[in-house]
Amino acid sequence: MKVPILNASGCLDALAAPGVARQLDAFVTKTVTPLAREGNPPPRIAETETGMLNSIGLQNPGLDAFARESLPQLAELAMPLWVSVGGFSARDYALICERLDGEGSVTVLELNLSCPNVEGAPETAAELVAAARDVTTKPVYAKLSPATRDVAESARAVADAGADGLSLVNTIRGLALDSSSRTKLAFGPGGYSGPGLRPIALACVHACAEAVDLPIVGMGGVSSADEAREVVAAGASAVALGTVLFSDPLAPGRIRVELESAGVASVPFSGREIHGLMRSSSFGDVLSTN
Amino acid sequence: MKVPILNASGCLDALAAPGVARQLDAFVTKTVTPLAREGNPPPRIAETETGMLNSIGLQNPGLDAFARESLPQLAELAMPLWVSVGGFSARDYALICERLDGEGSVTVLELNLSCPNVEGAPETAAELVAAARDVTTKPVYAKLSPATRDVAESARAVADAGADGLSLVNTIRGLALDSSSRTKLAFGPGGYSGPGLRPIALACVHACAEAVDLPIVGMGGVSSADEAREVVAAGASAVALGTVLFSDPLAPGRIRVELESAGVASVPFSGREIHGLMRSSSFGDVLSTN
Amino acid sequence: MSTSPCDTLSFDGRVAGCQRLAVVGAEPVGPYTLLRLERGGLEPGIPGQFFMLEAPGRLLPRPMSLCLAPPGELAFLIDPIGPGTRALCALRPGRAILALGPLGNGFDLELERPLLVAGGIGIAPMPYLAEALRHPPAVLGFRSAHHAQAARLLPGAEVVVEPRFVTDTLPDDPGDVLACGPTPMLEAIRALVPRAQLAWEAPMACGYGACYGCVVEIAGRYRRLCVDGPVLRDAA
């Protein structure tokens, strides 16, 4: 079985670790916001028995510095580049998408509609997607939160608003306390990722794949080829790796090899293609080129 | 430290296992609906690496049979009795609460506003609470789902609607596939409980304890005294045990003993008392009687 | 770890024990493993009843029929088909696991002409059952000669190996059939011998009526197999 493998936004810095990025079919940046953000005070990460929590708080250099300094260096990687777009209002999302619409090196705009570590925008996910849709012709992927009563409903809404694809899922808010009952993270709660998120992510992918006809990048606790297979079987067209990269930076290559040798052709593939992968003439070709 | 220990609704049948129920400070029934329900087809349960999934589908004898047959037998247990109330419309909730308002053996009405295995009611949680509030003078506890963008907002809404307390949290929707990529549960997705739910539950208890001034029954993956301590530290006034009862029916007694010997007086207690516990003259007393 | 004190719990009138039991040994029997635990204060119960056994490293315990009750021990025959059963088969002396039981309804032993019928791991409850019935005739079916090695636990039984099935060898008047095995086998026997006592399986989380996860359809209703079964007659 051949499946495009991406990193999950915020889980890899391709400039700090180009060797890790090169294993991927596309690189996804950490979320970029209009203005620079220092992020939350440390400690920002904590391991739990079933996953990890993070409260990075969208630390990033801001749109201008990103476009001026990071983008040209990222372009040198000569691989499909997804920029994760964040903000605190529809205007923020529109501002960034409009600015990046002209950047030839940017393949896909992934809208982070769901960071649990910052106060979100007042608008609905659909309104944010619509705002981005208006200002760019690039493929727009909506990254949804699992923390919603009916994720399929959100999927339909962003599809109607013009999203070209879905990225599922972001972290869900979690909390961990230390032995003296203080929160392990300075911020308090954090985004929960890793193995414990996996059943929740699979349910979201499954529900959205049935609800809308968009390609889905599935993620959440995937750490093996078998788990990647399940994400595809649930309805995803590609898999993104996040937390697993911290313990095994070679996971993308390892999982690709395992998947291809396993050759689980039986797995139902949605047939929907991820946008802008290299020589993406056909799903098969996309991957035979890796 | 002394903390009331309840079972989580649907995780214990006090008539089938009275010896297990007697370890508790109060027994919570499986959710009762107006009409009898056969529930979902098997298989209904599946273990995952970080928890379990269930899709029981609210199998229950319905209000009449429950009130006629189960209630008298439950009354013989002579312990505080919480009835979990479910339905598919505000009328359903009102119907059940009105009918049980006259039952002396019922201590608390816990509204299950959040079962992931059945299509929920069209009304908001607050509307369902208001409908129940109108027809009963018994304490009404609102059991919330973690699958919401801002659980503190839901807590405020149900508090304003007249809830006397909160039960946090219910399961969150999850999915598991077998080696041939079929869903392990006949129903498809199921409610995710156990260890993997714990960080999510802690975050919900923490957020709601800060948002409203209601007593909270905290639950979600608790399997030890130390984990119970964390739930209380996060803001709960009592702890409910669910999945752990399946592997260890003696967990309530074990955890109580561990908690009392640990005597973690340091843990901040919200000071809010759970309704209708035996000789509940003061929080301390409630427990010294166990 | 060693055996802990025994706590007793009454389930619907019947008493079960809940106790951490030390592992005495684990011996291969063909593809299966015979897991021997200290008996502690637990009753072996009625043949066909089962115990919930902690599967180390797994969240949920696993239901296992009692296979043999040697003095001071409880023995279980386990087929390693997944993570829980593999963890149980990997147990060695020095470890102890939490055990709950006996649970559920066993076989009715008031019989004229008992005939034991088992397929594959369905042999598990038969040795203890045969003892109680003073070694009645038995027919055992297995997938392969390797699996058929488990027949040594039931000396004197007739053994058939696929492509032959136990149902091919049932006498025209089989008498009082007590059977355990894969669902297709049980359904075939029910068709031939409506009055047979059949020991069914279903995934179980608790084993004592708490979770409603183990339901099977009986007379058009979903009933908990751990409470109303696992042995059923004229039903399911």
Add this chain to the structure above:
Amino acid sequence: MSTSPCDTLSFDGRVAGCQRLAVVGAEPVGPYTLLRLERGGLEPGIPGQFFMLEAPGRLLPRPMSLCLAPPGELAFLIDPIGPGTRALCALRPGRAILALGPLGNGFDLELERPLLVAGGIGIAPMPYLAEALRHPPAVLGFRSAHHAQAARLLPGAEVVVEPRFVTDTLPDDPGDVLACGPTPMLEAIRALVPRAQLAWEAPMACGYGACYGCVVEIAGRYRRLCVDGPVLRDAA
């Protein structure tokens, strides 16, 4: 398990190896454990650099400074303060763990009069550093005589035990201080010797710049300690 082939990754120009390394041994040193791994294809790197070591049973690896680099080996001195370090200290020959490194910025070794200063487990990077600097003078502070047993890894070092602190014993003109230890100690040294090279700690998830979890405040900005450190000078 045994040592696997080595994969190399370039991090920001510098090359690190990623390889499963077999455990050679684990020896107690006072309250600490000296974990010895086969070196495989990994470079020991510059003193003060660190490795991310898989902690069996834990989701995330743990950052560890290289303590010693005997021929064919990499050795780490580990203080069992929590689940990950306890899992590492419990490793025995026969096991192998994934190791990534060397990572981060080590000490600048172009020095006139180096003085090594360490507190508690902060001694970890000193033996390898002392070798590179041809055994300069060193001051070690410990909480107790039991902890002070670790001083044997740095023969000839001056040892102080609480209530005395290393800062009490620093000469008026300490020269080029290279220090590692608890944050309060590092801050005290920075106050006394602004030019000191200090090896800081922070919880880390990845160790190679991917997660932004390990930030420390440097000149009013949050910077990744695993990329800009762990050794910092005139900063933090």
